[in-house]
Amino acid sequence: MTESGLVLTRHHGAPDQTTLAGYERVGGYGALRRAVQIGPDEVAVQVKASGLRGRGGAAFPTATKWSFLPKETFPRYLCVNADESEPGCFKDRVLMEEYPHQFLEGVLIAAFALRVTHSFIYIRGEYRSQRELLERAVEEVYRAGYAGRDVLGSGWGCELIVHGGAGAYICGEETALLESLEGRRGQPRLKPPFPAVKGLYGQPTVVNNVETLSNLPFIVEQGGAAYAATGTEASPGTRLFCVSGHVEHPGTFEVPMGRTTFRDLVELAGGVWKGRKFKAMQPGGGSMQILGPEHLDTPLDFKAVADAGSSLGAGALVVMDESTCVVNVAMRLVDFYRHESCGKCVPCREGTYFESELMHRLEAGVATRSELADLSDVCANMDGRCFCPLGDTATWFVMSAYRRFPEEFEMHCGAGVCPVRYRQEVMV
Numbered sequence: 001m002t003e004s005g006l007v008l009t010r011h012h013g014a015p016d017q018t019t020l021a022g023y024e025r026v027g028g029y030g031a032l033r034r035a036v037q038i039g040p041d042e043v044a045v046q047v048k049a050s051g052l053r054g055r056g057g058a059a060f061p062t063a064t065k066w067s068f069l070p071k072e073t074f075p076r077y078l079c080v081n082a083d084e085s086e087p088g089c090f091k092d093r094v095l096m097e098e099y100p101h102q103f104l105e106g107v108l109i110a111a112f113a114l115r116v117t118h119s120f121i122y123i124r125g126e127y128r129s130q131r132e133l134l135e136r137a138v139e140e141v142y143r144a145g146y147a148g149r150d151v152l153g154s155g156w157g158c159e160l161i162v163h164g165g166a167g168a169y170i171c172g173e174e175t176a177l178l179e180s181l182e183g184r185r186g187q188p189r190l191k192p193p194f195p196a197v198k199g200l201y202g203q204p205t206v207v208n209n210v211e212t213l214s215n216l217p218f219i220v221e222q223g224g225a226a227y228a229a230t231g232t233e234a235s236p237g238t239r240l241f242c243v244s245g246h247v248e249h250p251g252t253f254e255v256p257m258g259r260t261t262f263r264d265l266v267e268l269a270g271g272v273w274k275g276r277k278f279k280a281m282q283p284g285g286g287s288m289q290i291l292g293p294e295h296l297d298t299p300l301d302f303k304a305v306a307d308a309g310s311s312l313g314a315g316a317l318v319v320m321d322e323s324t325c326v327v328n329v330a331m332r333l334v335d336f337y338r339h340e341s342c343g344k345c346v347p348c349r350e351g352t353y354f355e356s357e358l359m360h361r362l363e364a365g366v367a368t369r370s371e372l373a374d375l376s377d378v379c380a381n382m383d384g385r386c387f388c389p390l391g392d393t394a395t396w397f398v399m400s401a402y403r404r405f406p407e408e409f410e411m412h413c414g415a416g417v418c419p420v421r422y423r424q425e426v427m428v
Contacts, residue, residue, distance in 0.1 A: 005230055007218045007238045008095065008211070009254045011102070018133060020140040023101035029146055031217035035109045036154045038220075043113040047216070049224025051236030056081055056172075056209030057284070057314045059302055066114060068196035069204045076204040078116045079195075080107055080213060081177055082123040085169040087286030087336060088316035091240040092210035094252045096123075096130045099214065100137040104160070106213035108146060109220055111158045114206055118159045122177050125167035135162050169340035173388050174207040176342070187342045188388035211240055211315075232258030235301045239315055243269040246276065246321035255300065263296040265317055276321040280404070284313020286333050287393030289400035290326070309400065325420035326401045327412055331359035337394035348391030351382035355394065365415035372413055375402065 004010060016022025023029070035043050048063035069076060084092040095103050111119045123131050138160050141147045149157040168186045170176045175189035178200050199205025215237065219227045228236035235257035244250040248270025255265065262281065272278050280290050289310040291298075298308050305312050320329065338352035355378050361367040362375075379395035386392055402409050411419050 005238070005256060006254050007227065007230060008099070008102075008214055008240055010218070011099065017099055017101070018097075018137070020101060020137070020144055023099075023105075027221075028101055028217075029105055029144075031220040032105050032108050032112070032146060033152060035112050035220050036152050036156075040113045040115055043109060043220060046219055046224040047113070050215075050219045050227040051224075051231075052212065052215055052219065052227065053236075053302070054209055055211035055215075055239065055315065057086070057311075059312070062208065062212055065196070065208075066110075066206060068194070069114065069206065070197065073204050074115075075118065076114065076116055077200045077206075078107070078111050078114055078119040079174075079177065079181065079200060079205055079207045080119065080121040080210060081172060081174065081207055082121055082127070082210050083165050083172045083177060084124055084127075084210070084314075085172050085340075086314040086316060087333065088242060088244055088282060088318040089285050089314045090242050090244075091252050091315055093127060093130055094240070095210055095214050096127070096134055100134050101141070102217055103210060103214045104134075104137055104141055105146075106216035107160065108141075108151070108158060109216040110206070110208060110213050112151075112154075112156060115156075116206075117157055118161065120181060120200070121160065121162045122171070122181060123162060123164055125165040128164075131162060131164055138162060168342070169336075170342045170388075170390060173390065176388070177207065178205065185342075187344045190387075231256050232301065234258060234303060235299075239300070239312075241265055241300070242316045243319065244316070245281075245319035246273050246324070247271065247319050248273045258299050258301045258304075260300045261297050262291075262300070262317065265300070266296070266319060269319075272319060272321050274321070276323065278319065279322045279324050280320045280326065280401075282316070282318040282320075282397065283310050285316035286318070286336065287396055288313045289396050290404055292404060323420075325363075325418055326405050326408055327359070327363050328418060328421070330398045330401050331356075331363045333397055334359050334394060337390065341390060341394075345387035345391065347382045348386040348388075348394070351378055351386075351391060352394050354378050355382070355398065359398070362409065362412050363418055365412050365417045365419065367413055369410070369413045372409060375399075 011026045014026050052062045053059045147160050171180050171186040173188050176186040180186040195205040231237045253268045295308050334356045338356040341348050341352050343349045382391045383395045
């Protein structure tokens, strides 16, 4: 374990971390050398011992996901989900901007462990400068012999391909990502078969997140047990959290899982801004259920947050102060999901439309109480009935906000204006 207890940002402050030379000065690509020495099976053993879980939102155990690949089926592929589009989330962008070689070393270690010879990095279309930086880093990696043919004299080779998306949120869903990589419209596939059996080009494929793979150099260097010890038994390791919204100093913070609370994160970000009171938060990005002040001391633990009624999701904490109209927040989130729906299934395509129309009437203060009652019916006909999770998550924040702040939703009915915003204007 490092003295600082950090994993992903342990080299923060070291010069030139965006260059190969700078990364090598802090021991960069030493983990890849070690991986080649100990072999792919031992790398997988250490990843399992680490307890590493996916950092993209689903939190599925990484080693278990790898184990689903058919043993003797080749070729197989590794696809990296860098299509970071969750509202409030920007941690993967930080990793690619500040530590691109640490990320690429993690990609190569995973490819070696999985016996993959072609790895694809699918990066969000809006991340143009990040893509250019990553492509320059890939060129350096090839020149140094860490990618390409016969990596480090191991007899194993790996090609790295950086592929830009077209700006579609749906491509964060792993099968829609694969469809887009193959040149088709980004829409989710029917599962099963799952990507581990039939993924990219019909071959076994593992899809991992940027942050997930960025942990691998530490795990291989220090061992899985050392990584697990940075967190707790139930939630091993550290994690990057994006903290934004009504805080003094929004940013990305690496903290140990299970040993840190939401209150700690808010304080790391300078506390609630302008001396105002805390009202609510989204603990894992725009799609996660809302939590209130009574949950501030909940540890950043998968089970603890689930027991509180939400999820850590993509690791994006959005703080709302006492001036926030949760109806307005819910309306804007629903607009986002309506815009990003791929339109493949009726419950999502039509449901997000009706949900958005209703929320706009409600926020404007022209909806009736009977229309507000329809909101539950619309969401009930979406949640659990959509082709992929996008339609489901489009209902989670709205309904959790309605349950937590029913009086705020009800006071909008027939008010003629947004009463929360009107009250603030009158007070000013």
